[in-house]
Each structure stands twice: as C-alpha cells, then as structure tokens.
Amino acid sequence: MSGLETIVKFSYLSDENRWDAKRYQFDWLPELDEHDRGIIKLLDCLRDGEFSGQASAAQFHDLMIQAKAEGYSDDLVADWAPLFSYMNVIVYEEMRHGLVLGLLHQYVTDGNTDFIAATNVREFGKRYIWCYEERRYWDLYSYILSHLFSEVINTELYRDVVTRVHHPALKDALANVRNDEARHIAAWTALTKDLINADPEHKRRALASLERGLTYHNAMVHETYFEGLNKMLPLFISEQKNKLGPIKRISKQKFRILEELFGSDNPYSETEVQQIHLLYLGKAAGHTRARYSEEAEANIEFIA
Ligand SMILES: [Fe+2]
Numbered sequence: 001m002s003g004l005e006t007i008v009k010f011s012y013l014s015d016e017n018r019w020d021a022k023r024y025q026f027d028w029l030p031e032l033d034e035h036d037r038g039i040i041k042l043l044d045c046l047r048d049g050e051f052s053g054q055a056s057a058a059q060f061h062d063l064m065i066q067a068k069a070e071g072y073s074d075d076l077v078a079d080w081a082p083l084f085s086y087m088n089v090i091v092y093e094e095m096r097h098g099l100v101l102g103l104l105h106q107y108v109t110d111g112n113t114d115f116i117a118a119t120n121v122r123e124f125g126k127r128y129i130w131c132y133e134e135r136r137y138w139d140l141y142s143y144i145l146s147h148l149f150s151e152v153i154n155t156e157l158y159r160d161v162v163t164r165v166h167h168p169a170l171k172d173a174l175a176n177v178r179n180d181e182a183r184h185i186a187a188w189t190a191l192t193k194d195l196i197n198a199d200p201e202h203k204r205r206a207l208a209s210l211e212r213g214l215t216y217h218n219a220m221v222h223e224t225y226f227e228g229l230n231k232m233l234p235l236f237i238s239e240q241k242n243k244l245g246p247i248k249r250i251s252k253q254k255f256r257i258l259e260e261l262f263g264s265d266n267p268y269s270e271t272e273v274q275q276i277h278l279l280y281l282g283k284a285a286g287h288t289r290a291r292y293s294e295e296a297e298a299n300i301e302f303i304a
C-alpha cells in the first residue's frame with residue numbers, strides 16, 4: 001500500500017468504529033458495585049496517560065522540527081506525512097478515552113459527574129500538553145516506535161480491566177476503548193512499516209533506536225506515569241495461575257510486530273523482548289516520578 005492508502009484506510013476504520021460517547025453522561029454510574037468502584041479508583045494515572053496523548057503529539061512535532069534544524073533531509077521528512085496525519089486522528093481518540101476515565105474516576109471519588117465543566121483548562125493544558133519539557137527521552141524514531149509498542153500495553157491493560165469489572169455498561173465503555181487501542185496497534189504498525197520501507201535510512205535509524213522504542217511507554221511524557229504503572233501492575237499480574245500471563249501476551253505481540261517491521265533484521269527473540277520488558281518493570285518498581293537526565297542510567301532519573 002502507498003502511505004496515503006494506509007492513512008485513508010485507518011481513518012475510515014476510525015470513522016466506522018466510532019462509538020457513541022453518550023455526550024459523556026453515564027446514567028448507570030449509581031449502579032456500580034464496590035468491586036467496580038475499587039478498580040476505577042486505580043485508573044486516575046491512566047486517565048492522565050490518555051490525555052497526555054496531546055503532549056506526545058506536541059513532542060512528536062517538536063522532535064521533527066529539531067531533526068530538520070539538524071539537517072535531516074527534506075525527502076526523509078516528507079516520508080513521515082502519513083504518520084503526522086494519523087497523529088491527528090489518534091489524539092482525538094485518546095482524548096475521548098481520557099474523558100471517559102476522568103468522568104468515571106471523579107464519580108467514584110467524590111460522587112460528582114461534572115468532570116468536564118469542573119476541569120480548569122489552564123491546568124489541563126499544563127498537565128497534559130505542555131508537560132514534556134523534563135521528559136524528552138526519545139529521538140524521532142524511538143518515539144514513533146514507543147507510540148506503536150505502547151498501544152500493545154494499552155490494549156492488554158484494557159483487556160484485563162474489561163474482564164474484571166462487573167457492570168455491563170462499564171464493560172462496554174472500557175471495551176470501546178480497548179478496541180480503539182487495538183486498532184491503534186494495527187495502524188501504527190502499518191504506517192511505521194510504510195516509513196521503514198520508504199528508504200533504507202529509515203530502517204537503519206529505526207533499528208538504531210529500537211531498544212528504547214520497544215520499552216519506553218510514550219505516556220512517560222506525563223508526570224504521573226510511573227505512579228500509574230505501579231498502581232495498575234496488580235491489575236495486570238494477579239491472574240490466578242500464571243503470573244507472567246499478561247507479560248507473555250505483550251512479549252508475543254511485540255515480537256510479532258518486530259518481525260513484521262524488520263523481517264530478518266529483527267534483532268530480538270521473543271524471550272529477549274520479555275526479558276527487556278521485565279527489566280524495565282523491575283527498574284520502575286516502587287517509583288512515582290521521573291525525569292530525563294543525561295547522567296542517569298538509560299536517561300531515566302527517578303525523583304520519587
Ligand atoms: Fe487510549
């Protein structure tokens with residue numbers, strides 16, 4: 001497919017699968033049981049992560065402007081057009097996810113349903129768009145790969161949450177988000193593959209930035225990312241029999257994508273993908289805040 005065919009395909013898939021947000025008025029909220037309320041209480045940082053899709057897009061443009069200033073060629077810049085176009089589609093969808101989670105979380109924490117009206121726009125802009133200055137972990141290639149591989153985590157997380165909650169309307173709302181995330185995996189995979197195939201230089205640079213792209217979640221742009229990772233990890237790994245179940249699912253998916261993107265040039269086995277992921281989780285354990293540092297190992301300085 002040409003890059004334009006890919007972006008058009010995933011744009012119309014977004015249109016066709018657009019779910020009714022019911023004007024963000026969920027009259028079933030009072031029916032939620034204690035179990036469901038307990039799970040929703042763990043999702044405040046996930047709400048932040050969804051909204052920070054805006055910061056991810058802002059930093060993405062920022063990185064391209066920086067690359068151009070450093071002499072990245074016009075032809076290589078132009079190859080990114082469909083990915084920038086898709087960024088516009090995805091930011092809107094992540095915003096919808098953030099609004100759903102924001103409403104749910106506000107209701108279970110203080111009983112109110114005026115989340116949208118009560119949100120201060122200036123505060124919102126600072127927390128979710130202009131929040132990345134201290135967290136510039138990526139170059140252009142590791143960042144697009146992070147966007148792609150993070151959607152694997154998002155999809156698997158929502159899959160687990162949908163399985164756990166009781167209320168059918170809550171299940172539906174979260175399943176809508178899960179389905180969007182799964183479509184995002186497919187779209188970023190196809191668009192990144194088009195990019196890699198457009199010029200050998202893209203492939204070379206993508207491989208050089210792969211380790212970070214495979215591991216760092218693009219939601220690391222926002223302040224509460226590591227707090228959320230630690231808070232939600234039990235939702236992931238408390239499956240009865242096999243504690244590694246979700247990690248295995250994630251590694252399998254990531255490996256499949258690596259094979260699709262890089263073919264015989266893929267440097268990692270499925271086992272290595274899993275080891276890299278577990279190593280990252282081990283480093284993140286117990287931390288709530290981080291920032292970029294030249295000196296820190298892997299450039300992540302944990303500050304809380
Ligand atoms: Fe999302």
Ligand SMILES: [Fe+2]
Nearest residue numbers: 151154181184
């Ligand atoms: Fe997504």
